[in-house]
Amino acid sequence: MVCAAFRGEGVSRLILLYILQLIFLLLVAVYLYLTWINLQLTRRKDRVVLLSSDRKKMGSQLLVLLERFAGDPAQMHFIELGAGFAYIAELVAKRWPASTVEAVEVVSPYAWLGKLRLLLSRAHQVTMKVGDVLTTKDYPTGSVLYCYLLTDLLDQMYQSGSLKGCLVITLTFPITGIEPAAILPVAGWQKCLYVYDFRATPSVLAS
Numbered sequence: 001m002v003c004a005a006f007r008g009e010g011v012s013r014l015i016l017l018y019i020l021q022l023i024f025l026l027l028v029a030v031y032l033y034l035t036w037i038n039l040q041l042t043r044r045k046d047r048v049v050l051l052s053s054d055r056k057k058m059g060s061q062l063l064v065l066l067e068r069f070a071g072d073p074a075q076m077h078f079i080e081l082g083a084g085f086a087y088i089a090e091l092v093a094k095r096w097p098a099s100t101v102e103a104v105e106v107v108s109p110y111a112w113l114g115k116l117r118l119l120l121s122r123a124h125q126v127t128m129k130v131g132d133v134l135t136t137k138d139y140p141t142g143s144v145l146y147c148y149l150l151t152d153l154l155d156q157m158y159q160s161g162s163l164k165g166c167l168v169i170t171l172t173f174p175i176t177g178i179e180p181a182a183i184l185p186v187a188g189w190q191k192c193l194y195v196y197d198f199r200a201t202p203s204v205l206a207s
């Protein structure tokens with residue numbers, strides 16, 4: 001009887017060990033798959049690899065900038081362009097729960113993992129979409145766009161007119177030839193946040 005109980009315990013431990021091994025292998029496979037996708041991105045000029053904004057170093061400064069430039073941040077429409085796993089969108093959503101927050105990411109697996117992460121962290125307010133920032137042109141007027149993309153991509157977005165009517169905050173990479181409304185240095189190697197205010201019409205600027 002005692003022997004059977006021990007055997008039962010041994011079997012359930014073995015099953016648990018197998019399940020843990022399976023989870024471990026699954027996580028390794030996901031990690032390798034994401035690394036492979038990132039390597040593919042380095043070959044494309046219309047993409048940027050996934051590298052997260054260092055929230056510990058720039059998160060509080062971003063919130064300060066939003067308080068200063070976004071009007072009433074509690075009412076803003078915030079969009080993270082090229083969102084990766086949407087950490088910045090989550091940060092903003094948790095700070096201003098009444099705001100509208102979106103995250104746009106071109107690589108579907110990143111977007112799915114982002115959705116899962118947002119679900120687990122209960123950031124239900126964030127809408128995560130799969131989309132290419134180079135072909136999207138209809139951000140709602142007055143939106144606040146955050147991005148950590150390359151100057152080349154930002155220049156293309158600017159030239160295509162997709163940033164028109166929006167407040168743009170970009171980490172590290174400025175838009176070529178456009179004077180920022182503000183530059184805020186951040187600690188670490190991501191250097192600074194640039195603010196561009198394209199919300200005002202030229203006639204408003206002139207007056």
Ligand SMILES: C[S@@+](CC[C@H](N)C(=O)[O-])C[C@H]1O[C@@H](n2cnc3c(N)ncnc32)[C@H](O)[C@@H]1O
Binds near residue numbers: 053084085104148
């Ligand atoms: C440097 S990471 C920034 C991630 C995140 N925004 C952050 O700050 O932590 C750039 C992200 O933009 C995505 N991306 C690159 N090109 C894109 C494009 N054309 N449209 C949408 N997303 C793009 C990449 O897949 C990657 O996840």
